[in-house]
Amino acid sequence: MGLHYFPATEDDNTGKPAHEDPGCFTILYQDEIGGLQVHKDDQWISIAPSKNKLVVNIGDVIQAFIIPLLVIDFTFTIIPKF
Numbered sequence: 001m002g003l004h005y006f007p008a009t010e011d012d013n014t015g016k017p018a019h020e021d022p023g024c025f026t027i028l029y030q031d032e033i034g035g036l037q038v039h040k041d042d043q044w045i046s047i048a049p050s051k052n053k054l055v056v057n058i059g060d061v062i063q064a065f066i067i068p069l070l071v072i073d074f075t076f077t078i079i080p081k082f
Contacts, residue, residue, distance in 0.1 A: 021059040028055040 018039065030036055030049035037044045047055060058066075 021057050022061070023059040024061045025059055026057040028057065030055065 028036060030047070032049055032051070034046065034049040036047040036049075036055060038047060039045075
């Protein structure tokens with residue numbers, strides 16, 4: 001397990017360059033400033049920070065195991081917050 005913390009700086013280029021997460025899961029907590037982006041359909045999409053929430057990325061190990069088991073049709077489900 002690795003823990004990484006990027007302190008606030010005046011530099012606009014703090015953080016990690018484009019990469020894949022090689023493990024099983026990556027759990028991220030963003031501050032109110034944000035900065036997390038995902039690459040989809042040849043464009044970078046910003047993930048808006050959400051107070052007191054964690055972002056869970058599925059890493060390469062899980063993708064390699066799960067993708068062969070999936071059917072071609074993909075669905076997306078939104079679970080309402082109560």
